[in-house]
Amino acid sequence: xxxxxxxxxxxxxxxxxxxxxxxxxxxxxxxxxxxxxxxxxxxxxxxxxxxxxxxxxxxxxxxxxxxxxxxxxxxxxxxxxxxxxxxxxxxxxxxxxxxxxxxxxxxxxxxxxxxxxxxxxxxxxxxxxxxxxxxxxxxxxxxxxxxxxxxxxxxxxxxxxxxxxxxxxxxxxxxxxxxxxxxxxxxxxxxxxxxxxxxxxxxxxxxxxxxxxxxxxxxxxxxxxxxxxxxxxxxxxxxxxxxxxxxxxxxxxxxxxxxxxxx
Amino acid sequence: xxxxxxxxxxxxxxxxxxxxxxxxxxxxxxxxxxxxxxxxxxxxxxxxxxxxxxxxxxxxxxxxxxxxxxxxxxxxxxxxxxxxxxxxxxxxxxxxxxxxxxxxxxxxxxxxxxxxxxxxxxxxxxxxxxxxxxxxxxxxxxxxxxxxxxxxxxxxxxxxxxxxxxxxxxxxxxxxxxxxxxxxxxxxxxxxxxxxxxxxxxxxxxxxxxxxxxxxxxxxxxxxxx
Numbered sequence: 001x002x003x004x005x006x007x008x009x010x011x012x013x014x015x016x017x018x019x020x021x022x023x024x025x026x027x028x029x030x031x032x033x034x035x036x037x038x039x040x041x042x043x044x045x046x047x048x049x050x051x052x053x054x055x056x057x058x059x060x061x062x063x064x065x066x067x068x069x070x071x072x073x074x075x076x077x078x079x080x081x082x083x084x085x086x087x088x089x090x091x092x093x094x095x096x097x098x099x100x101x102x103x104x105x106x107x108x109x110x111x112x113x114x115x116x117x118x119x120x121x122x123x124x125x126x127x128x129x130x131x132x133x134x135x136x137x138x139x140x141x142x143x144x145x146x147x148x149x150x151x152x153x154x155x156x157x158x159x160x161x162x163x164x165x166x167x168x169x170x171x172x173x174x175x176x177x178x179x180x181x182x183x184x185x186x187x188x189x190x191x192x193x194x195x196x197x198x199x200x201x202x203x204x205x206x207x208x209x210x211x212x213x214x215x216x217x218x219x220x221x222x223x224x225x226x227x228x229x230x231x232x233x234x235x236x237x238x239x240x241x242x243x244x245x246x247x248x249x250x251x252x253x254x255x256x257x258x259x260x261x262x263x
Numbered sequence: 264x265x266x267x268x269x270x271x272x273x274x275x276x277x278x279x280x281x282x283x284x285x286x287x288x289x290x291x292x293x294x295x296x297x298x299x300x301x302x303x304x305x306x307x308x309x310x311x312x313x314x315x316x317x318x319x320x321x322x323x324x325x326x327x328x329x330x331x332x333x334x335x336x337x338x339x340x341x342x343x344x345x346x347x348x349x350x351x352x353x354x355x356x357x358x359x360x361x362x363x364x365x366x367x368x369x370x371x372x373x374x375x376x377x378x379x380x381x382x383x384x385x386x387x388x389x390x391x392x393x394x395x396x397x398x399x400x401x402x403x404x405x406x407x408x409x410x411x412x413x414x415x416x417x418x419x420x421x422x423x424x425x426x427x428x429x430x431x432x433x434x435x436x437x438x439x440x441x442x443x444x445x446x447x448x449x450x451x452x453x454x455x456x457x458x459x460x461x462x463x464x465x466x467x468x469x470x471x472x473x474x475x476x477x478x479x480x481x482x483x484x485x486x487x488x489x
Contacts, residue, residue, distance in 0.1 A: 003340035006364050007347055109348075113356040114389065121348035128347060156313060156351070 010112065011105055011125075042221020044212065045076055045087035046179025047151035047162045048191060050204035053236030054160035055243075056151040057208045058087045059183070059216065060230060061223035072228045081106040081116045082239045084152040086126070089181035090167075094133055094146030101129050119152035123163040123171055126150060130169035137167045147180040153235045160235065183215030183222040190214055201234060205243065208232055209251045213262050225252060267373055274370060274378045278400045281325025281380035285418035286456045289384055289395050289407060290432070290449065295442035296395070296465045298384055299449060302418070303458035304330045306381075308337065312353040318387045320358065321461070323418045325380020333381055336365060355387025359396045359404055367402035382417035386465070393465055413438050418456075428452060442466070 045058040058076030063069060077087045078099050086102060088095040105125050109117045117125070126148060137145045145167035152161050164178035165171040177191050194207045209225065209232075216224040223230070229252070232243040256263055285302035304324035311317050320337075324330035340361055344353065362383055369379040385396040395407040397415050407415055414432050419425040431452055437445045442464035453460070 001339055002336055002365055002368055003343045003361075005368075006340065006361055007343055009364075010360075011347070109352070112360065113352075113354055115352075115354055118349050118351040121352040124347060124349055 011108065042183075042219060043076060043089035043181030044179065044183030044187065044215035044219070044222045045089055045149055045181050046177065046184060046187070046191070046208075046211065047087075047149055048195070048204055048208055049160045049162065049176040050199050050201055051197075052160075053153060053201065053234050054151045054162060055201070055204045055208055055232060055234050056085050056087055056149070057212060057230055057232040059181075059212060059223045059225070060228045061221060062092065063221050067220065072223045075231055077231045077233050078103070079233070079240050080122065080150075081110065083116065083155060083235055084119065084122055084150065085233055085235060085240055086148050086150045087180075088146055088148040089184075090146040095148075098126065098129055098146055098148055102126060118156070119150070119154045119161050119163070122152065123150055126163070126165065127169040127171055130165060130167065134168045149178055149180055151235055153237060153239075155237065158237070181215075181222070183219040186218040187211035187215050201236075205232065205247070205251050206255065209248065210255050210259075213252075213255065217262075226256070270373060270376060271371070273376060277378035278325065278370075278380045279421065281329075281378065282323065282382060282400065282418045283420040283424075284457050285323035285325070285382075286428075286453055287321065287323045287382060287384050287417040288432075288449065289397065289415045290437050290442075290445050291413045292437050292440055292442045292445045294467045295445075296393070296467065297442035297445040298386065298395075298463045298465075299446060299453070300384070300461040301453045301456040301458055305459055305461050306330050306334060307461065310353070313351050315391055316354060316388055318353065318355055318358055319385065319463075320362075321384045321386075322381050325378070329379050329381050332379075333365070337361075355385060355389050355394055355396070358387070359385055359398065362398055363402040363404050365402075366398065366400060370401050384417060 042061065042063050043059060047054055047056040056077050060072050060074050060076070061069060062071045062074040077085055079085050080102050084106070086099070088098060102122070102125065106117050106122065130146070133146065147167055148165050150163040154161050162174055162178045163171050164174055164180065176195055191207055191211050194210070196203070212225040212230045216222045229245055229248045232248060234241050234243060287300045287302070288298070290297045290299065298321060300321055300323055302323040304327055306320070306322035306324055308320040309318070322330070322333065324333070341350075341353070362385070366379070366381065380400060382400050383396070383398040385398065387394055396404050397407065397417055398404040399417060405415070414429060414437065416425065416429065419428055432449055435448050437448065440448070446462045446464070
């Protein structure tokens with residue numbers, strides 16, 4: 001049918017054939033091509049809603065195998081479009097595949113049709129990108145998987161939105177906070193305790209920094225925020241914006257000053 | 264190469280013949296635009312993917328099977344697209360891209376001699392303004408904006424017939440009357456075309472075509488003096 005051919009011609013990775021047997025072998029080839037295919041971002045990435053927007057944060061560590069550290073300079077938050085960003089935990093090969101395809105799809109759609117992809121469109125596309133990777137989780141006992149989160153500001157609805165995925169593409173929208181990675185479980189309670197519906201961006205930044213300090217302390221796969229500042233960005237009705245390092249340092253200093261247990 | 268040229272010429276002749284008794288017009292009037300179609304087979308589609316994004320598709324069709332096959336393909340595309348992205352992301356530019364691709368795919372298919380006789384008028388709200396596209400059977404499209412001619416058409420027979428019709432319609436001074444009056448005025452000139460008559464008017468406000476002024480009440484057949 002022409003409909004499938006048309007979509008495949010415009011957004012290559014999603015043709016029906018790509019999702020089937022041919023897609024399977026393509027993904028395997030992709031793994032072979034990856035020079036550092038054992039690299040992992042054990043990671044803490046999360047997104048947090050506040051009064052007028054959403055904050056998305058990620059640590060900086062890339063690991064090799066279980067204990068090796070490859071880099072503490074990795075940028076895990078990726079800007080996709082004016083009002084959206086993603087961050088991933090897991091196998092670097094899959095993460096780079098997801099990021100490349102998402103940025104390409106967003107920019108292609110904007111160039112061809114003159115508008116940004118909607119948050120729902122981005123989430124569906126990401127789900128479709130993840131589906132062909134299911135075999136990796138089965139063959140590697142859920143070790144070599146890529147798990148993204150998507151943070152957006154929905155201009156039509158006038159509200160921030162977060163989408164959380166699993167390795168097979170299933171996704172849901174948490175009410176105000178969602179994330180992924182080995183350090184995420186450690187911070188879930190902390191963020192829920194501190195979160196307020198009407199909190200401002202500064203307050204959200206303080207919670208996020210505190211969460212990063214906790215997750216860095218509990219997992220070897222997460223960079224320590226005291227040694228390497230995490231990356232954080234805000235998306236609101238004005239669009240995507242990185243939070244500058246000076247502000248992050250200030251927030252970190254304030255938290256360390258006030259929290260005896262974290263010094 | 265010669266075989267291909269013969270094939271395309273064959274299709275071209277068949278399509279022009281099939282569409283010769285059909286006509287579709289977009290006519291700019293005073294603060295309004297009228298879309299008028301007369302054809303035995305009119306394809307009509309309307310969707311509002313989300314607020315401010317109305318999409319209208321009209322087509323004159325050479326045969327009932329051309330119309331039905333396209334309808335199935337469009338529904339399939341909308342379904343696959345909504346699953347891949349989201350129904351919210353539908354817009355008039357995307358539909359135009361799909362339809363031109365469909366027509367090119369059918370016309371330049373060198374494995375099929377089957378002619379697909381379809382020509383389209385698309386209307387849609389994009390960035391709060393109404394945009395019209397005219398697409399011919401080969402998949403060539405033209406966007407109608409404020410600078411475009413006052414009258415554009417699809418179908419209408421051979422080039423001489425089209426030229427004669429356009430000359431006659433341009434003498435009516437349609438740019439000085441409302442869309443409803445345009446429909447009444449041009450009716451008699453469309454007598455030689457057969458089939459159902461379809462008309463729709465859009466009102467222009469603030470020098471731009473705005474979605475909220477879409478008037479669908481003129482879908483009834485206008486009275487034409489005989």
